[in-house]
Amino acid sequence: MTDRNVFVYIETADGESVKVGPEMLAPAREAAGGGKVTAVIIDAQSDQAAEKALIYGADAVITAACEAAPPENTVGILTAMAEKYGPDIIMIGSTPAGRETAPRLAARIGAGCVTDVNALDITDEGIVWTTPLFGGTILENVGISTDVQVVTIRSGAFKCGEAGDPSGEIIPEEIIMQDGDVKTKIIDSVVEISEQVNLEDAEIIVTGGKGMGTEEDFQKIQELADVLGATVGATRPVIEAGWTSRAHQVGQSGKIVSPKLYIAFGVSGATQHITGMIGSDYIVAVNKDEDAPIFDVADIGIVGDAKKVLPIFIEECRKLKGI
Amino acid sequence: MKIMVCIKQVPDDSVKIELDESTGKPSVEGVEPIVNAFDTYALEMAARFLETGIEGEITTITMGDENSKSSIKNCLAVGASHGYVLHDDLFEGSDAQGTAYALGCAVRKIARDEGGDFDIVFCGIETSDETSGQTGPMLAESLGYSLVTNVIALEKKDGVLHVKQETEDGYNIVETPMPCVLTAARPNYDPRYPTIKSKMAARKMPIGELSAADIGARSDKTGESASLVKTIELAAPPKRKAGIKINEEDIEEASLKAFSIMTDANVL
Numbered sequence: 124m125t126d127r128n129v130f131v132y133i134e135t136a137d138g139e140s141v142k143v144g145p146e147m148l149a150p151a152r153e154a155a156g157g158g159k160v161t162a163v164i165i166d167a168q169s170d171q172a173a174e175k176a177l178i179y180g181a182d183a184v185i186t187a188a189c190e191a192a193p194p195e196n197t198v199g200i201l202t203a204m205a206e207k208y209g210p211d212i213i214m215i216g217s218t219p220a221g222r223e224t225a226p227r228l229a230a231r232i233g234a235g236c237v238t239d240v241n242a243l244d245i246t247d248e249g250i251v252w253t254t255p256l257f258g259g260t261i262l263e264n265v266g267i268s269t270d271v272q273v274v275t276i277r278s279g280a281f282k283c284g285e286a287g288d289p290s291g292e293i294i295p296e297e298i299i300m301q302d303g304d305v306k307t308k309i310i311d312s313v314v315e316i317s318e319q320v321n322l323e324d325a326e327i328i329v330t331g332g333k334g335m336g337t338e339e340d341f342q343k344i345q346e347l348a349d350v351l352g353a354t355v356g357a358t359r360p361v362i363e364a365g366w367t368s369r370a371h372q373v374g375q376s377g378k379i380v381s382p383k384l385y386i387a388f389g390v391s392g393a394t395q396h397i398t399g400m401i402g403s404d405y406i407v408a409v410n411k412d413e414d415a416p417i418f419d420v421a422d423i424g425i426v427g428d429a430k431k432v433l434p435i436f437i438e439e440c441r442k443l444k445g446i
Numbered sequence: 447m448k449i450m451v452c453i454k455q456v457p458d459d460s461v462k463i464e465l466d467e468s469t470g471k472p473s474v475e476g477v478e479p480i481v482n483a484f485d486t487y488a489l490e491m492a493a494r495f496l497e498t499g500i501e502g503e504i505t506t507i508t509m510g511d512e513n514s515k516s517s518i519k520n521c522l523a524v525g526a527s528h529g530y531v532l533h534d535d536l537f538e539g540s541d542a543q544g545t546a547y548a549l550g551c552a553v554r555k556i557a558r559d560e561g562g563d564f565d566i567v568f569c570g571i572e573t574s575d576e577t578s579g580q581t582g583p584m585l586a587e588s589l590g591y592s593l594v595t596n597v598i599a600l601e602k603k604d605g606v607l608h609v610k611q612e613t614e615d616g617y618n619i620v621e622t623p624m625p626c627v628l629t630a631a632r633p634n635y636d637p638r639y640p641t642i643k644s645k646m647a648a649r650k651m652p653i654g655e656l657s658a659a660d661i662g663a664r665s666d667k668t669g670e671s672a673s674l675v676k677t678i679e680l681a682a683p684p685k686r687k688a689g690i691k692i693n694e695e696d697i698e699e700a701s702l703k704a705f706s707i708m709t710d711a712n713v714l
């Protein structure tokens with residue numbers, strides 16, 4: 124078994140690691156063999172995230188104090204760290220920033236890059252990374268031929284390992300930004316969606332599609348979600364119609380989710396949607412078109428009017444939960 | 447203002463593509479080729495940007511086989527003024543790095559021929575077939591341009607480019623110098639359709655063809671042998687076991703039946 128040194132870049136928001144951050148430490152450990160797993164955190168407030176990284180299995184944490192870390196800084200800093208420490212693998216979360224950082228970093232250090240990895244296999248010939256094609260209807264197994272390998276890891280693809288004692292050293296690094304590293308400037312940052320929608324950690328998701336017909340009927344999805352303690356999901360046309368905010372979107376350009384139960388009302392089942400929810404343990408779909416593709420992935424399919432099924436479900440759930 | 451839009455021809459993304467077990471390849475036979483959705487958004491954003499009274503032109507390019515000309519034609523009918531197809535056996539089997547390298551060489555070459563650098567090079571955030579999302583950022587590196595990803599609008603203010611970047615909870619306004627590479631996300635409108643007139647006009651417009659030699663691309667930087675990422679095999683995702691479909695006249699009965707299966711399965 125080959126020992127590899129693995130860098131895991133953990134992105135932070137307000138000093139806390141993003142969800143995929145600690146999740147990556149499990150595949151990182153697997154890829155490392157007997158090698159070292161080092162988390163890299165770029166944030167002026169890195170204490171919390173650093174401790175979490177140690178708890179979830181990092182052998183060491185490199186911290187770089189830097190106020191904001193837009194991708195441009197990150198690319199420069201990670202390039203410098205890669206040159207100094209010479210990791211064999213650099214893992215980055217598949218967040219919007221991560222998806223920008225990884226290919227730029229790879230191009231700079233001459234490494235091969237694979238995005239959206241959702242599985243890996245350690246073989247005698249090297250590491251085989253699995254990544255979706257066509258939005259996930261086909262999986263591609265690839266190898267990277269360069270000495271350094273850069274990959275992005277999909278949020279939710281790996282579960283966080285067991286929490287342990289936070290042992291391991293924290294190595295603060297000086298950052299010296301090169302002139303010209305940062306060319307763009309964020310001059311305004313606007314928050315339009317204030318609600319916290321945590322689809323990725325939800326155990327139950329109730330999704331409404333365009334087949335709900337009207338905004339008013341779509342709102343009833345929330346009623347069922349409330350009874351079940353579930354989170355509301357939506358398809359893209361629902362968001363485009365303004366029935367709910369983008370934070371609820373499930374799919375290729377929304378969230379990739381893996382709840383225990385996913386209930387879809389009036390959702391056709393386009394690949395761009397399926398790709399986001401196929402990882403659900405149990406899928407229930409209601410659609411009036413008996414040939415709707417959503418039925419191909421459903422454990423239970425009800426052919427019929429979602430607007431009629433929804434109130435019955437609400438009523439039955441109330442009885443079940445005694446509310 | 448000179449804008450280059452990089453487009454890729456992909457199989458119709460409303461058709462479900464699966465692994466053809468007999469060939470081990472994606473089942474794309476007979477599926478209509480279209481312009482990658484995000485690339486059509488890039489083109490539309492570029493066209494709307496120029497329509498705000500900015501003098502300029504849009505050039506569009508694709509690296510692909512002979513028949514990707516038809517996709518370039520479609521772009522010429524909805525806002526682009528020049529079109530190029532980058533085609534050479536050498537490019538075959540390129541990974542994102544090799545694609546970005548070749549596109550970078552072509553962008554420089556076309557700029558020289560058309561007399562002046564491009565101010566903006568637009569890509570989609572990702573393709574529907576590869577879904578890699580690497581080409582845009584790598585192209586920015588290879589050209590040495592600045593980069594803004596997830597773009598949903600652009601505007602020129604006091605001579606500088608202001609780009610609206612979609613974020614998870616809203617948007618940023620990012621100021622970027624030019625030349626720059628932008629990657630397009632989905633704006634909140636659909637791209638325009640061609641008219642009969644614009645289609646006719648596009649049919650008469652020339653499409654430039656460029657080979658590896660034409661753009662001075664090196665064989666150790668692009669194509670299969672230069673690829674840093676090698677495909678080992680394609681696989682079908684694990685199949686879900688067939689479920690139960692309840693198709694009954696009485697919707698209440700159907701619902702209750704479904705509900706009792708759910709409670710039996712202990713998922714509620």
Ligand SMILES: Cc1cc2nc3c(=O)[nH]c(=O)nc-3n(C[C@H](O)[C@H](O)[C@H](O)COP(=O)(O)OP(=O)(O)OC[C@H]3O[C@@H](n4cnc5c(N)ncnc54)[C@H](O)[C@@H]3O)c2cc1C
Nearest residue numbers: 332333334358359374375376377389390391395411428429
């Ligand atoms: C690049 C790209 C990215 C995309 N990303 C996403 C994404 O992240 N997420 C996403 O969801 N989509 C995404 N899409 C859009 C996707 O292709 C589909 O258009 C979308 O998922 C369809 O949403 P829908 O099922 O709600 O609507 P429709 O396709 O309009 O389906 C409505 C369904 O409701 C059924 N119906 C109608 N009335 C009733 C009724 N009374 N009772 C029961 N059923 C009824 C109909 O039979 C139909 O099946 C993307 C598309 C592109 C091109």
Ligand SMILES: Nc1ncnc2c1ncn2[C@@H]1O[C@H](COP(=O)(O)O)[C@@H](O)[C@H]1O
Nearest residue numbers: 452453509569570572573578579580581
């Ligand atoms: N062969 C190609 N020709 C032109 N542009 C391409 C090509 N491949 C990718 N692109 C551009 O790069 C973007 C991202 O592609 P990808 O990295 O394959 O997901 C696409 O949306 C296109 O704008």
